[in-house]
Amino acid sequence: MPTARFRFWPLSLALAIALTGCSDNQTDRGDKTSEAPEPPEYPVTWRFALEEIEGSVQHAYAEALKERIEDRSDGKIEVDIFPYGSLGTSAQLTELVRNGSVSLAFASPGHLANTIPEVGLFTLHYVLPDDPEVTRQVLASPELLDLFEQPYARENMKLLGFVPEGWMAWTANKALRTPEDFDGQRIRTMTSDMAEEAFRAYGAEPSQAPYSQVYSDLQLRKIDGQSNPVFAIEEMDFYEVQSTMTLARPAQFVASVVSNLDWYNALPENQQQWLDNGLKDVAQIAWETQEELNQTRLEKMLEEGHLEVVRLTDAEREAFRQASMPVRDIYLERTGESGQRIFEQLRQLINDTETGSQGSAGSGDGD
Ligand code: 6CS
Numbered sequence: 001m002p003t004a005r006f007r008f009w010p011l012s013l014a015l016a017i018a019l020t021g022c023s024d025n026q027t028d029r030g031d032k033t034s035e036a037p038e039p040p041e042y043p044v045t046w047r048f049a050l051e052e053i054e055g056s057v058q059h060a061y062a063e064a065l066k067e068r069i070e071d072r073s074d075g076k077i078e079v080d081i082f083p084y085g086s087l088g089t090s091a092q093l094t095e096l097v098r099n100g101s102v103s104l105a106f107a108s109p110g111h112l113a114n115t116i117p118e119v120g121l122f123t124l125h126y127v128l129p130d131d132p133e134v135t136r137q138v139l140a141s142p143e144l145l146d147l148f149e150q151p152y153a154r155e156n157m158k159l160l161g162f163v164p165e166g167w168m169a170w171t172a173n174k175a176l177r178t179p180e181d182f183d184g185q186r187i188r189t190m191t192s193d194m195a196e197e198a199f200r201a202y203g204a205e206p207s208q209a210p211y212s213q214v215y216s217d218l219q220l221r222k223i224d225g226q227s228n229p230v231f232a233i234e235e236m237d238f239y240e241v242q243s244t245m246t247l248a249r250p251a252q253f254v255a256s257v258v259s260n261l262d263w264y265n266a267l268p269e270n271q272q273q274w275l276d277n278g279l280k281d282v283a284q285i286a287w288e289t290q291e292e293l294n295q296t297r298l299e300k301m302l303e304e305g306h307l308e309v310v311r312l313t314d315a316e317r318e319a320f321r322q323a324s325m326p327v328r329d330i331y332l333e334r335t336g337e338s339g340q341r342i343f344e345q346l347r348q349l350i351n352d353t354e355t356g357s358q359g360s361a362g363s364g365d366g367d
Helices: 010-020 057-072 090-098 117-123 132-140 142-154 193-200 211-219 230-235 261-266 269-304 314-356
Strands: 044-049 077-082 104-107 157-172 186-189 205-208 225-229 244-247 252-260 308-311
Touching (some): 057 077, 090 104, 090 157, 132 142, 132 157, 142 157, 157 230
Parallel strands (some): 044 077, 186 205
Antiparallel strands (some): 104 252, 157 225, 157 244
16 A cells, blocks of 8 residues: 555545535625625635645646745735545545535546536547647636536536646556457446446446555455556555556546636636636646656566556557447436537547647657
């Protein structure tokens, strides 16, 4: 167990935070009895809950956002970062943001898709393009955020941005070169039904588990494999208890940054701007960070020699792409018109972006 880097104290802190309520935020919009709102008492603290530990892509993003917001607000806003292990599992973090106990949180679609079925889109394989520059542009586009605004708002969350964290890689105790290689493999997925479907389509026996449980389940052989970006496989030490990592580039790991919707809407204008501008500032930094972390940690694992790395050929990937097609129908059945609209518009957005960025960078394995 990666105890040196990861400790899990879900109940105590989560409870303390739930009891003390959300950040010490302003009342200037909520006080309906006074005509001129009281200026907020500064500094105001915003709590930011992460699904990943220190040193991760989410942590680098949160640190960069904290710096920008604290700078832009001249210290009037303080951002407190809670790395994974200090508050709870992804599902618990989503609850904390929905009930207003934390201001900001990461919420990965793989965990969120039971609550917001539309985000199950990001668990589908071979939907996002191969070209990393196109992917970056699509995920950063305001049009994509608009598509998901309502589904998040329905659950009292404000979608603030999508953060790509790199290609998903599969680890197991054998190479996974063909869909048949998945036959009977017990593969851990994130905690939504949609996340399981991608692997069921290959003949695997998927099961859901929180991130914090994956290492011990692999070590105890309760599961045979799992899927995560390379940087995470290294930092969560999964490579210690798996023999082989297969690079099939099936999907980007995409996280979303969210806040409580009422909290966001009640922010004074200047605070909303500090937040919105801070988010814009960090989008590019996040992209560069994930590229760097995925590359350097791949090199580190290769150097340590624990793990065999298998890169699939285009023909091998094509077999997985074919096998993954029925999962799109499952997504469309579960999301109805709303999912259909989002799926079609995403494809349109990809086409438009590809047309507009012909001649951009190559496949950028980074995986
Ligand atoms: O596999 C998971 O559950 C997690 N993986 C990453 C890289 N980030 C957060 C998520 O919870």
